[in-house]
Amino acid sequence: MNHTLHPDFAAQTQAVEDIIHNFDTTGTLFVKGRRNTIKTFQLGAITANVKAFRVPNLINTIAYRFFRKSKARRSYEYASVLLDKGIGTPQPIAYFENFGALGLKDSYYVSQHLSPDLTYRELVEVPSWPDHENILRQFTRFCFLLHEKGVEFKDHSPGNTLIVNNGNGTYSFFLVDLNRMAFHDSMGFDLRMENLKRLTPKEEMVRIMSNEYAKLYTKPEAEVFESLWHKTSEFQRKFWRKRRMKKKLKFWKR
Incomplete structure (x- = not known):
């Protein structure tokens, strides 16, 4: 071996x-x-x-x-x-x-082995999670750091970011499930938004992320939101269409 x-x-x-x-x-x-x-x-x-x-x-x-x-x-x-x-x-x-x-x-x-306090998934599924918006904004800054360093995390989905509460209102983020990644000298706006589309189906979360991302990038907030929400909506539409098709094709397993 x-x-x-x-x-x-x-x-x-x-x-x-x-x-x-x-x-x-x-x-x-x-x-x-x-x-x-x-x-x-x-x-x-x-x-x-x-x-x-x-x-x-x-x-x-x-x-x-x-x-x-x-x-x-x-x-x-x-x-x-x-x-x-x-x-x-x-x-x-x-x-x-x-x-x-x-x-x-x-x-x-x-x-x-890392024992996190939560993953990004909890932010999606539990809107009442303590300090929710602060964590989401810090996570968005973490995503911006990834993009600035040319990291395209192709499995950027809700369960693949572990979050550790450091106390005093700060959080650390850790990527897992790493076998699908690409590294670039630089990442353009479209690729950055494409990379975030799988994280949440919730418009209110996309709005907060767009607001925070726009503070760090050279695009107006409205343009960031429009692009990210369009890509998120398209991803969700295709995801659920695929899920329905699989269900129909596997009817004989019921």
Whole structure:
């Protein structure tokens, strides 16, 4: 099994390898998803978060061997880039790739486990969340920082930003689920708004985000809102249309 370990964890190489080799039978289940499984493990004084990516289909098995980096490797490398840019994400520890005769079989991304106070999703689902508008405005400034540093987070959806309350009205933000990202020398206005369209279907939240983003950017607030709300509405329309189509096509499963 190929692997790369962060230099800061070199002294714990054997312990990390043991976690991966015993992944199926040990650890505490954190998320059991349709596609991936996440478990937590004690690693010395810290808790390690291990994401096991499912065995890819035959085409991707070959592609990940010869043409593309695995999701685990991308997650590790992108986390390192984010930290170098001063952008929050859990500390990367290692990635592992298990190759068979045809190509990639399974892979694992190991990072430090973070226990947030909330995610962006809570801001969407719980409008009465304490300090809601302040958190939303600070999150918008975090998004602006991403864009200024050329980071296009392609999975910029409600559950993928962890939020930690620092006290005294300030918050820290950490990106997770990192395997789909792009890095640019600069990001134009249209791409910036495109990158934010999946976050919330609520017009009142889009208005607050547009107001805060416009304070930092060279566009009037009305133009920011018009663009972001148009892209958000189109995304929601297509999302729910796709959901309805899937429901109709899978009627036989009822």
